[in-house]
Amino acid sequence: MLKNPSTGAAVLxxxxxxPGVVPAARAEAAPDSAQIGFKYLNYRDxxxxxxxxxxxxxxxxxxxxxxxxxxxxxxxxxxxxSGASPRWHSSISSASRMSDFRRAADLRVTxxxxxxxxxxxxxxxxxHDYRSNSYSLQATFSSDDNNTxxxxxxxxxxxxxxxxxxxxxxxxxxxxxxxxxVTQVLTPNDIVQANLTVARGRGYYSDPYKQVDQRPRERNQxxxxxxxxxxxxxxGASLRTSYRYYDDSFDVQAHTTSAxxxxxxxxxxxxxxxxxxxxQSAARxxxxxxxxxxxxxxxxxGYLANPAGFYSADHRLSAFGALTLGIKVSKAIxxxxxxxxxxxxxxxxxxxxxxxxxxxxxxxxxxxxxQVGVTHKF
Amino acid sequence: xxxxxxxxxxxxxxxxxFRLAQQAIEEVRRIENKYSRYRADSIVGRINAAAGDAPxxxxxxxxxxxxxxxxxxASSDGLFDITSGVLRRAWDFRRxxxxxxxxxxxxxxxVGWQHVERDGRHVRxxxxxxxxxxxxxxxxxxxxxxxxxxxxxxxxxxxxxxxxDLRAFGPQPDGSAWRxxxxxxxxxxxxxxxxxxxxGGLATSGDYERYFELDGVRYCHILDPxxxxxxxxxxxxxxxxxxxxxxxxxxxxxxxxxAAAGDFLARSGAAWLAVGPRGEVVSSDGxxxxxxxxxxx
Numbered sequence: 001m002l003k004n005p006s007t008g009a010a011v012l013x014x015x016x017x018x019p020g021v022v023p024a025a026r027a028e029a030a031p032d033s034a035q036i037g038f039k040y041l042n043y044r045d046x047x048x049x050x051x052x053x054x055x056x057x058x059x060x061x062x063x064x065x066x067x068x069x070x071x072x073x074x075x076x077x078x079x080x081x082s083g084a085s086p087r088w089h090s091s092i093s094s095a096s097r098m099s100d101f102r103r104a105a106d107l108r109v110t111x112x113x114x115x116x117x118x119x120x121x122x123x124x125x126x127x128h129d130y131r132s133n134s135y136s137l138q139a140t141f142s143s144d145d146n147n148t149x150x151x152x153x154x155x156x157x158x159x160x161x162x163x164x165x166x167x168x169x170x171x172x173x174x175x176x177x178x179x180x181x182v183t184q185v186l187t188p189n190d191i192v193q194a195n196l197t198v199a200r201g202r203g204y205y206s207d208p209y210k211q212v213d214q215r216p217r218e219r220n221q222x223x224x225x226x227x228x229x230x231x232x233x234x235x236g237a238s239l240r241t242s243y244r245y246y247d248d249s250f251d252v253q254a255h256t257t258s259a260x261x262x263x264x265x266x267x268x269x270x271x272x273x274x275x276x277x278x279x280q281s282a283a284r285x286x287x288x289x290x291x292x293x294x295x296x297x298x299x300x301x302g303y304l305a306n307p308a309g310f311y312s313a314d315h316r317l318s319a320f321g322a323l324t325l326g327i328k329v330s331k332a333i334x335x336x337x338x339x340x341x342x343x344x345x346x347x348x349x350x351x352x353x354x355x356x357x358x359x360x361x362x363x364x365x366x367x368x369x370x371q372v373g374v375t376h377k378f
Numbered sequence: 379x380x381x382x383x384x385x386x387x388x389x390x391x392x393x394x395x396f397r398l399a400q401q402a403i404e405e406v407r408r409i410e411n412k413y414s415r416y417r418a419d420s421i422v423g424r425i426n427a428a429a430g431d432a433p434x435x436x437x438x439x440x441x442x443x444x445x446x447x448x449x450x451x452a453s454s455d456g457l458f459d460i461t462s463g464v465l466r467r468a469w470d471f472r473r474x475x476x477x478x479x480x481x482x483x484x485x486x487x488x489v490g491w492q493h494v495e496r497d498g499r500h501v502r503x504x505x506x507x508x509x510x511x512x513x514x515x516x517x518x519x520x521x522x523x524x525x526x527x528x529x530x531x532x533x534x535x536x537x538x539x540x541x542x543d544l545r546a547f548g549p550q551p552d553g554s555a556w557r558x559x560x561x562x563x564x565x566x567x568x569x570x571x572x573x574x575x576x577x578g579g580l581a582t583s584g585d586y587e588r589y590f591e592l593d594g595v596r597y598c599h600i601l602d603p604x605x606x607x608x609x610x611x612x613x614x615x616x617x618x619x620x621x622x623x624x625x626x627x628x629x630x631x632x633x634x635x636x637a638a639a640g641d642f643l644a645r646s647g648a649a650w651l652a653v654g655p656r657g658e659v660v661s662s663d664g665x666x667x668x669x670x671x672x673x674x675x
Binding site: 012015020114 | 390394438439442443446450452453519522523526527529530531532533534548619620621624627628631645646647648
């Protein structure tokens with residue numbers, strides 16, 4: 001219908017192209033109702049023959065509009081983690097069982113002005129051997145026609161690590177990050193966004209529970225995220241696509257691309273299948289599962305000659321390709337209640353890498369992620 | 379503006395509401411001044427004064443409104459034409475008499491969106507005596523702009539009503555819709571229906587706003603650019619659309635479509651309510667079938 005200019009629907013399309021007749025497409029206005037949400041997350045990962053980590057995480061989040069132009073938002077999560085402690089190379093048997101609780105909370109206050117927003121957020125997270133505190137500042141500024149929005153952000157985090165095995169004590173890690181972004185409404189149906197983030201970190205990056213895990217004490221990261229969302233009038237559906245380039249001083253370079261199709265259906269249902277592909281190079285100190293002939297597992301060849309060098313067998317620092325398939329189904333029960341279910345499967349393999357050779361000798365790593373939630377607006 | 383204007387803001391303290399209402403009214407005045415065809419120094423005044431002469435450079439907002447006028451012309455098969463205001467030279471509604479064929483033909487020769495030359499930001503009316511006029515949607519545009527300004531400032535309850543063409547931006551503070559009476563086209567003190575609006579634009583075009591009657595025939599101010607004569611079919615058409623400007627343009631085009639309006643409205647995707655030639659009320663599904671319809675206030 002919209003393709004035929006001689007129908008009334010074209011009038012609305014033309015009207016929506018006028019400057020300043022609708023608020024910013026990104027809803028930069030203060031929220032107009034309070035909201036509370038409960039979510040329950042279950043995560044499991046595995047390698048062939050080994051069930052690894054299982055996480056159960058209920059969480060509560062809330063959003064409260066205050067005095068018309070302020071909002072206050074927060075969340076609280078309780079994780080319980082159990083399972084075999086993550087084994088690095090799949091050939092290394094890892095005997096120790098572990099279980100832990102993590103508590104995390106965050107709070108964000110935002111002030112909405114006519115063409116700008118300012119927000120301050122703080123977060124903390126704690127486990128028995130790990131504490132993290134962070135704060136962040138963010139501001140957005142929109143053009144007069146609200147079609148362009150610039151965002152700047154600044155954040156600092158302090159992590160304290162105090163492992164029970166006493167291998168190190170009172171270690172910490174400090175991270176500072178900056179973000180710069182722009183969002184542009186191209187047409188009533190197209191929004192593009194570019195975000196650049198740089199982070200500088202200093203401190204303890206190693207895994208204290210691994211015998212051979214010595215990483216540099218600094219890590220500088222940068223990431224460029226590009227997004228394009230397109231709305232299809234005929235189907236009433238949206239396609240959300242993204243590409244992210246990541247680079248850090250451990251020499252990990254990664255490319256991630258994703259697409260999600262959000263399809264509203266009758267009776268308040270929405271279904272959103274998604275796909276994401278990630279490929280990365282290995283950190284320069286990652287070592288393949290080939291061990292020193294004298295020391296054997298888990299020591300890399302040449303360890304004796306340079307015991308103070310950098311080594312890690314963490315599969316997250318290996319070269320690999322990974323695919324995530326997901327689906328989200330949500331249902332608006334009535335004006336104020338919404339329920340959703342999200343299910344994702346993830347698989348990582350050295351041989352799935354594109355743009356280089358994947359790390360050899362690692363068993364495929366699989367994870368699945370399931371989340372159910374309800375939100376209520378007041 | 380020569381009409382009753384109302385900015386209603388609820389759910390805020392009095393001082394904030396007053397300050398924001400002032401800003402909204404200021405925005406309406408800005409548009410009125412900028413696009414008034416009565417002011418020689420307005421952009422419309424300057425374009426019209428240069429008709430048949432040199433192009434006039436326009437700012438971005440004016441270019442956007444020109445684009446909108448172009449889309450309306452295309453969507454209405456040429457019925458909505460912002461150059462058709464010159465037909466008023468032939469029709470004098472105060473004196474209640476029919477124009478001569480020569481007068482109508484002379485005015486019609488100056489009507490035609492195709493005679494508007496556009497090159498980027500430059501606009502030129504190619505025939506001396508031509509005029510453009512944003513009166514066909516300027517008021518609704520102002521209502522949308524003022525409402526958007528209020529939404530951006532955090533207002534969540536209220537509406538901007540410029541002489542019956544309005545844009546609502548949220549329910550009453552208790553969550554209930556705003557209820558607007560639709561003017562009865564033949565009884566000045568009555569309504570034909572009342573419509574509930576929470577968000578969006580509501581606009582009415584009718585043959586009762588400016589007209590004269592002669593020998594039992596009503597001649598209204600909505601003139602068909604093809605014939606130069608008033609339209610004759612609907613008494614009024616009200617449209618409910620996401621924006622006031624879309625509602626206003628759809629109701630005007632529907633009036634111009636005359637007997638073909640039903641099909642046009644049905645395909646527009648908007649909700650509508652029309653008063654037909656014999657005063658009968660017809661509407662899209664779910665509009666106007668509320669118990670308060672016909673209330674005499």
